[in-house]
Amino acid sequence: MIYVCIPVHDEARTVGVLLWKIRKVMRELARDYEILVLDDASADETAATLARYRRVLPLSVIRSDQRLGYARSLERLLREATKRAAYPKRDVAITLQGDFTDDPAHLATLVKTIEGGADVVAGCVAHTVPGPRPVWWARRLAPWALGGVHRRAPVSDPTSGYRAYRAIVLKKVLREEGGAPLLTTEGWAANVELLGLIAPHARRIEEAPLEPRYDLRERPTRVRALPVLRELFRLRGRPWFTPTPVV
Template sequence: MIYILLPAYNEELTLPPLLDSIRFSMEENRLDYKIIVVNDGSADGTAEMALDFQKKMPIELINHEKNKGFSEAVKTGLLRARDIVGERDIVITMDADNTHSPGLILHMVRKLREGSEVVIASRYREDSRVIGVPLIRRLLSYGASIIFRILFPIRGVRDYTSGYRGYSSFILKKAFDKYGPDLVNRPGFSCMVDILLKIRFLNPIVTEVPLILRYDQKMGLSKMNVKGTILETFELIFKRLLRL
């Protein structure tokens, strides 16, 4: 079984095309799957859209009554996945804003079934493409990639900040056994980097697959506070260097 985690905040417009694309990809490749939508206190019709799609695909909806932030939505979803995954199951995390192509899931699943324990959809591999992302964000992401590769090298990893990942149930449970709920305890989008930095102590087999990031398909404003994310990232680097 493949569990697909979608942390969602005000994604009423992007969720329907994304869910349709996931359903098509999963059914075309005959993959058993379930989607976990964590509605993070959305003020629009995100929850209603997820409920409507339950009529045609397997979706579990978890609601936060108020907006708690991206990291808390990720934590809620991963904790739920931890509790229900079987021995050979796979957990995929991806953005709910339709910038990550579900067509890549099959490639990630194959890598995991071949022995990888973490698979990252990477912007820094041959055949990767980034479409529609502002230049300043591209430069910041690439700079962060270089810094993390120098300070916290993980074999096979170039993209530390990508949230589009696949985890084997084994490594996910092992990570929660070691860290408990604190596996996800950093604020904002920096939580994805922190998860990877923690998992590296478990000596996982990590591979990357090329990502085509379609930021041009995003509707509405970005949920990311660029300045806040930069500060959170530098704070994370400082704490990890000091092993705090």
């Protein structure tokens, strides 16, 4: 089973089209799948849009009336996917954004790379890819903000949240944390933090070059370069991505 995990906040204008595109890709891929959406206290028509699509898609919606933010929403989705995974060595959780920046067309690449033996597949965006100015600056300065954490990372872009995880790896991380919150940072930094926690349990981590779609999103970017870099800077000095034996 493939669990497609999407945290959303006020994405009524794009989430329906995104879900339908996921359906198209997964039907062509011919794999069993379920879409898990966390509606993070949306104040627009997101809830109504999701309700309509629940009737025609394998879609489960988790609603939070209190704003969680990206990191807590992501963690809750991954915990839910892991709980549902009946075959954790085969089942996969894929995370992507709800604003259409992450193109569902790349789902096939992520799934097939996992099926080829990888435990984690990270979508990676080149620094030269054009985008909104705050995104461009944040991406450009992220390696500096992370320092050695970025240099040691097993992928060229540890900030990207478009990833596929084998469920058994997530299960090991959650067991190790013993019920404590996994993520202590927000935004892009949470993606780096998650990769740092997962890497010791993954026998093989691969990356897939992906190109984001800024032309399909129907709202301005919510990324602000300075807060993003401030969160990334908090991760400097973390002892991640050093060689350790896989248990």
